[in-house]
Amino acid sequence: MASYKHFLIDKPLPYVAHVxxxxxxxxxxxxxxxxxxFKVVFDTLSIDSDVRAxxxxxxxxxxxxxxxxxxxASQGGLLKQAADKTTDGARKAAVMKREIETFQSCIASVEKCEKPVICVLHGICFGLALDISTCAxxxxxxxxxKMSIKEVDIGLAADIGTLTRMPKVVGSFSWVKEVALSARVFGAEEALRxxxxxxxxxxxxxxMEAAMEMAALLASKSPVAVQSTKEILNHARDNTVASSLRYTGVWNSAALQTSDVERAMMSGIKKTRPTFEKL
Amino acid sequence: MASYKHFLIDKPLPYVAHVxxxxxxxxxxxxxxxxxxFKVVFDTLSIDSDVRAxxxxxxxxxxxxxxxxxxxASQGGLLKQAADKTTDGARKAAVMKREIETFQSCIASVEKCEKPVICVLHGICFGLALDISTCAxxxxxxxxxKMSIKEVDIGLAADIGTLTRMPKVVGSFSWVKEVALSARVFGAEEALRxxxxxxxxxxxxxxMEAAMEMAALLASKSPVAVQSTKEILNHARDNTVASSLRYTGVWNSAALQTSDVERAMMSGIKKTRPTFEKL
Amino acid sequence: MASYKHFLIDKPLPYVAHVxxxxxxxxxxxxxxxxxxFKVVFDTLSIDSDVRAxxxxxxxxxxxxxxxxxxxASQGGLLKQAADKTTDGARKAAVMKREIETFQSCIASVEKCEKPVICVLHGICFGLALDISTCAxxxxxxxxxKMSIKEVDIGLAADIGTLTRMPKVVGSFSWVKEVALSARVFGAEEALRxxxxxxxxxxxxxxMEAAMEMAALLASKSPVAVQSTKEILNHARDNTVASSLRYTGVWNSAALQTSDVERAMMSGIKKTRPTFEKL
Amino acid sequence: MASYKHFLIDKPLPYVAHVxxxxxxxxxxxxxxxxxxFKVVFDTLSIDSDVRAxxxxxxxxxxxxxxxxxxxASQGGLLKQAADKTTDGARKAAVMKREIETFQSCIASVEKCEKPVICVLHGICFGLALDISTCAxxxxxxxxxKMSIKEVDIGLAADIGTLTRMPKVVGSFSWVKEVALSARVFGAEEALRxxxxxxxxxxxxxxMEAAMEMAALLASKSPVAVQSTKEILNHARDNTVASSLRYTGVWNSAALQTSDVERAMMSGIKKTRPTFEKL
Amino acid sequence: MASYKHFLIDKPLPYVAHVxxxxxxxxxxxxxxxxxxFKVVFDTLSIDSDVRAxxxxxxxxxxxxxxxxxxxASQGGLLKQAADKTTDGARKAAVMKREIETFQSCIASVEKCEKPVICVLHGICFGLALDISTCAxxxxxxxxxKMSIKEVDIGLAADIGTLTRMPKVVGSFSWVKEVALSARVFGAEEALRxxxxxxxxxxxxxxMEAAMEMAALLASKSPVAVQSTKEILNHARDNTVASSLRYTGVWNSAALQTSDVERAMMSGIKKTRPTFEKL
Amino acid sequence: MASYKHFLIDKPLPYVAHVxxxxxxxxxxxxxxxxxxFKVVFDTLSIDSDVRAxxxxxxxxxxxxxxxxxxxASQGGLLKQAADKTTDGARKAAVMKREIETFQSCIASVEKCEKPVICVLHGICFGLALDISTCAxxxxxxxxxKMSIKEVDIGLAADIGTLTRMPKVVGSFSWVKEVALSARVFGAEEALRxxxxxxxxxxxxxxMEAAMEMAALLASKSPVAVQSTKEILNHARDNTVASSLRYTGVWNSAALQTSDVERAMMSGIKKTRPTFEKL
Incomplete structure (x- = not known):
């Protein structure tokens, strides 16, 4: 796998990448x-046909x-530099908006990644940890x-995606609002509940073991089926049922033209392990 | 009740149909x-004024x-026949899309049915079982x-509605994605949790007993109130709050012109069982 | 604080209002x-810079x-008076629609309020109680x-907001439909589950104690951060992720131009209690 | 071609149907x-592979x-019959809504038809004439x-599609509102302007000659290209640019897998008339 | 009619108000x-049953x-006062946003008005003139x-509604952008073209004569039909065709329960002038 | 200005770039x-503060x-290479979808560009010419x-943006469909009409002269006002009026915090030419 400055990437199992x-x-x-x-890492994995999970x-x-x-960030980050260039409120805003959008787009690469991403939350998981993990x-x-939507504690609203995605990831809006407004730390059991x-x-x-096991399971399935499922579920989150059914129909009109269906069915009948062409 | 080839329909309780x-x-x-x-069954029940649940x-x-x-399906289904007609990828896709849309529309008849539908999940509930039950x-x-979004195991993404509706039916997107991507079987307790x-x-x-009891309860209420509630909740799922409030206002501007309100209130005061005109 | 006929308002804690x-x-x-x-109360608190929760x-x-x-309502409410003016179905509907929209808009003042609202549900919480609390x-x-979406029992569908907001507040659509269709009373533990x-x-x-404690906590935070978080979460509920990220970027391009960020960070480092300018 | 009671269908030119x-x-x-x-006619033509325009x-x-x-309609139409069944405002509304939806869906078959429909407006074109032609x-x-959105003159708002589609078919909202609110008759030149x-x-x-010429032209083109273009334009009308680009990408990922592309290109180069497989 | 400080209201014709x-x-x-x-004027006319246009x-x-x-505005407007209160960018933004929203909502009262509004553009029509007239x-x-989206010339983007509504009121986006970006003055003929x-x-x-004639015509029609048509057209502008058809069906399920239909039809047959109940 | 392989970029007038x-x-x-x-060119100009049009x-x-x-494209384009890799319909589709999305995103850089883009259509303007110019x-x-949505003539539906944007750029859907379905060439006068x-x-x-004159005019205005106007108009195209008013309010809450407003107003009063800080 490619080598990066701030991320370790390896392939502990067939078709499984670990970032x-x-x-x-x-x-x-x-x-x-x-x-x-981070964006380069996930954009690359997204189209790497040796990776399925x-x-x-x-x-x-x-x-x-x-x-x-x-x-x-406070010393020399782009945001800081940008804000320093001008005292004009509108111009500061323009620069900040650009920076926020770039930042948002980098983190969203996890969501846009064609392959499923399993995120293991451990130890300190503050602020950006939630922006990233809600994309997984x-x-x-x-x-x-120890998880926290920490941004309120440094005087700002989380703007890289947590506030946007969390209400669609967790069903209790009362809970989402409470932890987002208060920056309260919550633990694993509460997160499960x-x-x-x-x-x-x-x-x-x-x-990690559980995540690897799940990744191995997903990697053993038809990549057409798995990647289509991720795409259609993400589409469903943001669209009406009618619009999403229409999209799904078009999507599968191409996706069903795969040999994976026959291979998967045959393996099911013969109790063998199917192999699928790369994707 | 009408008689069907593949479905048994009876009326075990007043205003309650069992399919x-x-x-x-x-x-x-x-x-x-x-x-x-299946579509004929639910389209018929939808406008049968002797049925309230x-x-x-x-x-x-x-x-x-x-x-x-x-x-x-693999031997002689429509899908198969259609796909056999041509080797042109675009034409295959056109035929498949038509078939998927017909199939989607048949199953959606449960959701479109004006009367509330209570679904009892028991024994094997694979694939289409979830497409159907998410419409209920x-x-x-x-x-x-034993429930499973089984489609990934036969090389395809569920396209009859499960992937579209499940994220709006269950609040944990992490769970929805896990069971949809893995085709893992889950049980009743997990489904409840x-x-x-x-x-x-x-x-x-x-x-079945619990379902019948609930159906009997719903059937005893004002059919205007019950059917309006189903419609407005389904509208809410797919629309913004502002748009849904507007729709609700228009809906109730007609629905409130019913004698059910007075009958229900009087029964409440007199502790009697109200009767309501057919709908 | 201002004095009202049907509502008691006081300020038990700094920056905390109790209605x-x-x-x-x-x-x-x-x-x-x-x-x-009720609308006057919340519209006033919304822009009262001495209130933060x-x-x-x-x-x-x-x-x-x-x-x-x-x-x-049945004796002399506006709805009744209005309906009495005419026997023409369309004209009755027009009047009713106006009344419903006014009513919806009054209750929605809780949601539109710029400050976070913590709602304490106790004793009887029927009908409008849920319209109000889903806005909090x-x-x-x-x-x-003892909570109930009681409207079905008086012959109508809840139209002031419960049916619209509940599916976006609670993740189990099966549960939402069951309690909305049946008007069944549910208790605190079930509500938590x-x-x-x-x-x-x-x-x-x-x-009340827990609510006050939470309110005090929110009131101690940067009001820019807290109020921005409420606004962005409410926006996220009704919009796609892409649209909401765009909105958030624009929002924070102004909101980040606050001294609250520096104050909050400094207090974090110095372990002091920050003070923030009014908002 | 099939024969109908209220519609004449023939095929004056290869791949061109005239209704x-x-x-x-x-x-x-x-x-x-x-x-x-009417719906049966267009649903049938929609999938008739001998028809391309x-x-x-x-x-x-x-x-x-x-x-x-x-x-x-006033003597014995379904609407009338239905309304006669009950005096309950809500129940009348339920029956009317069903009838309107059926009616809307019948007329929308022109829009849903996979093949392009060219509508020739001549002589009297009142009321439903516009509902139908805006679907073309x-x-x-x-x-x-002589065209008119005539419904206001019989005491109702056009509900079969004119009001819904006209603002998306004509760019001047001032003109659309004027003719819809006034039921004023307008002529061909104004319609062109x-x-x-x-x-x-x-x-x-x-x-008719011009319409046939246009139909012949469309029928001579790749049916994959023509039918895809209709579908994508209709999708675009109702969706954001971002959502429509996404849909188009998926659509063409299947549609480009056609031999029509090569056939069309070759014919272009060789100045011959291409033939395309049926669709 | 009521009397106002900044607006003259009279009733030059039956059921026609002139503002x-x-x-x-x-x-x-x-x-x-x-x-x-201005908002008070239009909110009042909206529900004045003696006014139909x-x-x-x-x-x-x-x-x-x-x-x-x-x-x-620069001397002592609310905006100015508000901005003067604080130097904190986020707090200034919060105050400005409140002011803009109030301003937007006041002008939108023309659009929300249940009765049709015909706007006569004459002489200087700059800035707010377009915000107002696009609501009509x-x-x-x-x-x-002499019309101009003048805001760019005073250093800001039009924020009271022109930029929002103009692309939905005029079909040429190239023209809309040109006049909005350049603040160029355009005349009546260009506006017509x-x-x-x-x-x-x-x-x-x-x-004025033409406007009064049109108003008189609209005022002579069924108010149920006219007001329903305005509402449904405004709904259509902002919604998909499917969503708008659904809304229209529900709307007319109540609106068709009017005696206006019979009165209008009878007058049509008998060539008499119908009278309609107030609305 | 930077130098490119396939594009000439110069600055014929102050703050005006010519591509x-x-x-x-x-x-x-x-x-x-x-x-x-092409994308690099426009992404660069978008944030080049020496460019205003x-x-x-x-x-x-x-x-x-x-x-x-x-x-x-047919010899060695990416699309071709990709399609050659596999015969599996689903995998071909996946590769094609990626290519189409990349292509769409490159052309959309004109629309995303923060500065206004004036497009001069001259001579042959086929296919991609319309995808590009509808973004301007x-x-x-x-x-x-000589303009043509030429794609149908090579067996495919235009998928880089023409079909998506054209219905929102031109008000006559009948005309849009006709030229898109037929690939008919149309001229400048028709395009104007x-x-x-x-x-x-x-x-x-x-x-070119007219375009330069317009560019010079836009470049002389407040860049905050001009760029805000472009952004808000593009937002309006894809959103409801309510949603767009909300967005505009937030946008201007930052944008109004500019010295451009005072500078523009003062220049208006003093009849001088204002200068504005870079953006």
Whole structure:
């Protein structure tokens, strides 16, 4: 796999990629350069036909990510530089808007990635950790995960995607509002109860194991079926039922023209393990 | 009640219809002819003024439905025939799209039905079982229910409505994605925990009893109120709050011109059982 | 604080307003004059820069509110008067639509209020109680709360907002439909399980305490951050992810031009309590 | 071609069907039975692979259609029968809504038809004439056409589609509102000036000739290309640019897998007339 | 009719109200107090059952309105006062947003008005003149009208509705963008050619005459039909065809329960002038 | 200005950039490498604070662009290569979808560009010429322009944006469908009549002059006002009026915090030429 400055990528299992945010000495906190590279990582995996499922975690035991590296951001981040250029409120706004949109688009690469992404939340998961994980398809938590939509505590509303996606990821709007307005830290069990995560495991190692197992399972299935399912579910989230049924019909009018259907059915009948062409 | 080839319809209680998928020897698996008739069943009940609530279940103890009859589909289904007509990818796609849309529209008749539909999930509930049950209004499970969004296992994305409606029926997107991507079987308790079903009963008989009781309760209420509530809730699912409030205002500007309001209020005061004109 | 005829308003804590529906001898049931004043209350608090969080409850121990004062409504309410003016179905509908829209807009003032609203559900919470509480941001229940979408029992579909907002507030559509179609009373624990409320406390006093504590916490945070978070979450509920990200980017391009960010960060570092300019 | 009671269908040119509303002695006015058959006509042509373009006109010289046969409607139409069943405002409304939806759906069959429909407006074109013609793809007028959104003159708002589609078919909202609110008759030249029709010809015969010529031209092109273009343009009308680009990408991912592209290109180079497989 | 400070209201014809912006010495330029009163005027007319059509013009010969009274706005307008309260960018933005929303809502009262509004554009029609007139249903211009989306020339984008509604009122997006980006003045003939206005008359008097004639015509029709048509057309502008057909069906399920249909039909047959009950 | 391989960029006037498609010997036909560079050109200009308006034309006298270089596309384009990799219909579709989306996104850079783009259509303007020009803000045609939505003639539906944007750019849906379904060539006068272009000039030189004059005018205005106007108009095209008013309010809450307003007003009063800070 390609090598990156701030992320570790390897392939622990056939067709399974593992992405680690790799700045453990700083609790995997992000700065500008990192989220630009983050997008490259996921855009590349998205079209890598040797990858059928992705696991995302933080390097080290202490944090998935503590979020934005506030110190770096306040010293010399793009946002800072931009804001310094002018005192005109409208011009500052224009520059900030550009920066926010770039940042949003980098993180959204996880959602746009054609392959399913399983996110393992462990240790400190603050701020950006939630922007990223709400973009992932499945979330698994380690029992030690400490999660917070932390942005209110630094004087701002989360703008990289958490507030946008969370109401569509968790069914209790009362809970979503409470944790978003208060920046309260919540743990793995609470996250499971409200449906934010699908599983809780006793520690990071066990959570990684569960994620790898799930990734291996998804990687063994028809990639046409799996990737179509991700796409159609994401479409459904943002569209009416009628519009989404129409889209699904068109999508499958092409997707059903695959040999995967026959291969999968035959394997089912013969109790063999199917192999599928790359995608 | 009318008689059908693949469905049993009876009226066990006043104003309550019971629809059974009636191909138990094949685990109530569906083929083309069946879903066309399925639509006739629900379109007819929708405007039958002797019906105020509907219970839907599978005949026999083994399955609500095992889904698409894959064998029949691969041998001589419409889809197959259509695809055989041409090798041109675009033309194949056009034919498939037509078939998918017909199929979607047949199953959607449960959602479009003006009367509330209570679905009892029991035994095997694979593939199409979820397309159908997500169209129903209320779901009750028997403890033995084994549910799966099975389509990925036969090489395709569920396209008859499960992927479209499930994210709007269950609040945990992480769970929805996990079961849809993996085709993992889940049971009644899990379905209750995530909110897919409203109740779990120890066996099919008890689940049927609970469904009948609920149907009887709904059938005893003002049909204007009950049917309006179904319609407005379905509208709300697919629209913004502002748009839905506007629609509701217009809807009720006609619906409130009913004697049901006075009858219901009087019965409430006099502690009598109200009767309502047919609808 | 201003004084009102049907509502008690006080400020038990700095930047925290407490609104009580004040007609306890009638179980806090509403009539026309009350919902018009209700809107004035919340429109005023919305722009009161001495308020940063609001707690809403019912006066007395017996009810948050029993809903519409049916007796008053049937005797001389606007709806009644209006309907009496004409026998023409279309003209009756026009008048009713106006009344419903006014009523909807009065209750929606809670949702439109720029400050977060924490609603304490206790005792009888019927009909309008749910229209109101689904507009609030966070719901906390007392163990004695008896909740019901009661409208079906008086022959009509809830049209002031419950049916519109409930599917976006609670993740289980099966549950929402069941309680809306049946008018079944449900309790605090069930409300917590499905995510309608965020917390359950053993009695009204304890629930009030929890609400006040949460309000105090929100009031201690940056008002720019808190109010932006409410606005963006409400926008997200009704829009696609793409549209909401765009809106958020524009919103924060102005909101980030606040001294709250620096104040909040500095306080975080210095472990002091930040003060923020009024908003 | 199949034979119908109220419509004449023939095939004057290869791959071109001509549909005539055939009740000239009554100015081609519609009653219930006719619009039900109208839907059958267009649903059948939609999937008839011997048809690639359709021309729609009225039989006789006097009218495309004078609209609803008001006399028949008031005597024994379904609407009338239905309304007679009950005096309950809500129940009347329920029956009327069903009838309107059926009627709307019958007329919309022109829009849903996979093949392009060219509508020739001539003589009297009142009421339903506009509901129908706004569903067509291209409109050509004879100089003698007298058009009117006539419904206001019989005490109702046009509900079969004119009001819904006209603002999306004609760019001047001021003009659309004026003619819809006033029921004013407008002629062919005015219709051309505002863009409602694409061409005006001096009489019905010339207009038919122009329509046939256009139909022949469309029928000579790749049916994949033509039918895809109709579908994507109709999708675009109702969706955001972003959503429509996404839909188009999926659509063409299947449609481009056709031999039509190579055939069309080769014919272009060789200056020959391409032939395309049926669709 | 009621009397207002900044507007002249009279009833020159049965069921026809005439509203004049009445500050001719200042070219009918608006300041805060005026747009608040403007809303009162139209909210009142909206439910005045003695009014069935409204004509809106500017008092005097020189201007419909020259737009915002910039001098007053810069001296002591609410916007100015608000902005002066704080130097915090986010807080300024919050205050401005409130002011803009109030302003937008006042002008939108023309669009929300249940009765059709015919706007006569004459003389100077700058800035706010277009915000207002795009809310009206029909626009008629005097030959001397000088129109401009003037805002760019004072350093801002038009935010009271012109930019929002103009692309839905005029079909040429190229033209809309050109005049909006350049603030170029355009005349009556150009406005007619692009479809912004429906008629051009040689001077204000003739334009008023044409408007009164049209208003009289609309006022002679069934008010149920006319008001339903306005509502459904406005709904159509903002919704998909499918959604709008659904809304129309529900709307007419109540509206058709009117005696206007029979009265209108009978008058048509008997060639008499129908009278309709108030609405 | 930066230098590019396939595009000429210069700055003929202060703050005005001129972009020329520079492959005149091939009628400015596009191939893969060109549209990727096209995006770089416009993304760069979008944030270049020395640019306030852009004119786009084709180099040479013969063509704006003849569209896709079909020969190159059929020989070795990415699309071809991709399709060659596999015979599996679903996999081909996946690759094609990626290519189409990339292509769409490159051309959309004109629409996303923060600065207004004036497009001069001259000579041959086929296929891609319309995808590109519908993304521009204002279109000016030379009398010799020959325009065609040419795609149907090569067996496919236009998928890079023409079909998506054209119905929102031109008000006559009948005309849009006719030219899109038939691939008919239309000229400058027709384009002006239907509103596709804003002006027609007698030849390319005159059209360029008019475009430059307009660009100079836009470049002389407040860049905050001009760029805000473009953004808000594009938002309006794709959103309801209510949603767009909300967005506009938030946008201007930041944009009004500019010194441009005072500078523009002062210049208006003093009849001087304002200068504005870069943006």
């Amino acid at each position: 680690q945010i790799n700045r453990p000495q700083k609790l995997n906190a992000f700065f500008d350069e990192m989220w630009l590279e 992705i696991v995302l975690s933080g390097a080290g035991d202490r944090a998935f990510t503590a979020g934005l590296d506030v110190q770096k 398809d499945v979330r698994i938590a380690s029992a030690d995960a 409200v449906g934010f995560v699908s599983q809780v495991k006793e520690n990071k190692a066990k959570a | 059974q998928i009636n191909r138990p020897q094949k685990l109530n698996a569906f083929f083309d002819e069946m879903w066309l008739e 509907i219970v839907l279940s599978g005949a026999g103890d083994r399955a609500f439905t095992a889904g698409l009859d894959v064998q029949k 209004d209320v779901r009750i499970a028997s403890a033995d229910a 995530v909110g897919f079903v409203s109740q779990v009963k120890e066996n099919k008989a008890k689940a | 009580q529906i004040n007609r306890p001898q009638k179980l806090n049931a509403f009539f026309d004059e009350m919902w018009l004043e 609001i707690v809403l409850s019912g006066a007395g121990d017996r009810a948050f509110t029993a809903g519409l004062d049916v007796q008053k 941001d966070v719901r906390i229940a007392s163990a004695d709360a 499905v995510g309608f409320v965020s917390q359950v406390k053993e009695n009204k006093a304890k629930a | 005539q509303i055939n009740r000239p002695q009554k100015l081609n006015a519609f009653f219930d039975e006719m619009w039900l058959e 359709i021309v729609l006109s009225g039989a006789g010289d006097r009218a495309f259609t004078a609209g609803l046969d008001v006399q028949k 793809d291209v409109r050509i007028a004879s100089a003698d056409a 505002v863009g409602f029709v694409s061409q005006v010809k001096e009489n019905k015969a010339k207009a | 004049q912006i009445n500050r001719p010495q200042k070219l009918n330029a608006f300041f805060d107090e005026m747009w608040l009163e 409204i004509v809106l013009s500017g008092a005097g010969d020189r201007a419909f309105t020259a737009g915002l009274d910039v001098q007053k 249903d029909v626009r008629i211009a005097s030959a001397d009208a 692009v479809g912004f206005v429906s008629q051009v008359k040689e001077n204000k008097a003739k334009a | 020329q498609i520079n492959r005149p010997q091939k009628l400015n036909a596009f191939f893969d490498e060109m549209w990727l560079e 852009i004119v786009l034309s084709g180099a040479g006298d013969r063509a704006f662009t003849a569209g896709l270089d079909v020969q190159k 803000d204002v279109r000016i045609a030379s009398a010799d322009a 239907v509103g596709f272009v804003s002006q027609v000039k007698e030849n390319k030189a005159k059209a």
